[in-house]
Amino acid sequence: MKENPIRKYIRKGGLPHFFCPGCGAAQVMNYFLRAADDIQLDFDKLVAIGGVGCTARIPVYLDAEALHGIHGRTLPWATGIKLHRPELNVVIFAGDGDAAAIGGNHLIQAARRNLDVTMIVVNNLTFGMTGGQVAPTTLLDLHTTTTPYGNAEKPFDLCTLAMAAGATFVSRWNTFRPRQATKAIKKALLHRGFALVEIVSQCTTNFGRRALSTGDPCKLVQWIEDRSVTMEKAKGLSEQDISQRFVLGNFIEKVEPIFEGSSIRRPEEGG
Numbered sequence: 001m002k003e004n005p006i007r008k009y010i011r012k013g014g015l016p017h018f019f020c021p022g023c024g025a026a027q028v029m030n031y032f033l034r035a036a037d038d039i040q041l042d043f044d045k046l047v048a049i050g051g052v053g054c055t056a057r058i059p060v061y062l063d064a065e066a067l068h069g070i071h072g073r074t075l076p077w078a079t080g081i082k083l084h085r086p087e088l089n090v091v092i093f094a095g096d097g098d099a100a101a102i103g104g105n106h107l108i109q110a111a112r113r114n115l116d117v118t119m120i121v122v123n124n125l126t127f128g129m130t131g132g133q134v135a136p137t138t139l140l141d142l143h144t145t146t147t148p149y150g151n152a153e154k155p156f157d158l159c160t161l162a163m164a165a166g167a168t169f170v171s172r173w174n175t176f177r178p179r180q181a182t183k184a185i186k187k188a189l190l191h192r193g194f195a196l197v198e199i200v201s202q203c204t205t206n207f208g209r210r211a212l213s214t215g216d217p218c219k220l221v222q223w224i225e226d227r228s229v230t231m232e233k234a235k236g237l238s239e240q241d242i243s244q245r246f247v248l249g250n251f252i253e254k255v256e257p258i259f260e261g262s263s264i265r266r267p268e269e270g271g
């Protein structure tokens, strides 16, 4: 039997995974590995970073240097690594809570500096690991464990925020569209500068059951796709309408100087 082409990138004898059946984070891990395989990413030069959360566990399953530790603090680590070892490829796996709530300010600063890393955000519209609390990305009126009467807060658009802050590659797809998502990750890995790929994804256990009364991954993926609209089609929609949908596309790709730390040289370096 032919071996699965991405199996070789998975840590041998590692931890048993704890993705729920039908979890989108596992799908995104698959997209990442296929994208990495396609461009022959050197896993000896890869540092994968996760904070805390279901998505943040992905680095632990990879046969690469992995950091798993503090919720929302992936980008300070990434900054330190890139300043000390700029030749390494740093890829961050973050949930929407990790990236947009506790880690939101780090995201803004990393984008502003055009830090040369790839950040893959699995946006499952909730704090999955901790039981399905409302997140900055939860759509209006949805029921979560902390919004039993429906979410009263307008959701956050992570991609628009990253672009406004200065990110030089920004893309959003969903788990209904594996080809586009994988292609976007591939582009992000090849990009020099801050690359953010957001993938809208299903959480069967803690989001679907509460917000949509179903844990069926197929129904959840369909629900996401039904609310998704390409950036071309979104042009004709009102702001109000857009805030309840997922606008998909490769929004920006530009070349700008990357963050390489201070330009001050110590006297012995001759500067």
Ligand SMILES: Cc1ncc(C[n+]2csc(CCOP(=O)(O)OP(=O)(O)O)c2C)c(N)n1
Residues within 6 Å of the ligand: 025, 052, 053, 054, 055, 056, 070, 071, 094, 095, 096, 097, 098, 099, 102, 122, 124, 126, 127, 128, 129, 130, 135
């Ligand atoms: C500093 C800190 N604050 C809060 C927590 C509790 N916590 C762990 S995971 C998590 C949220 C996870 O949600 P998200 O980042 O969206 O990832 P998901 O599990 O949905 O993939 C929270 C609040 C923590 N571990 N550390």
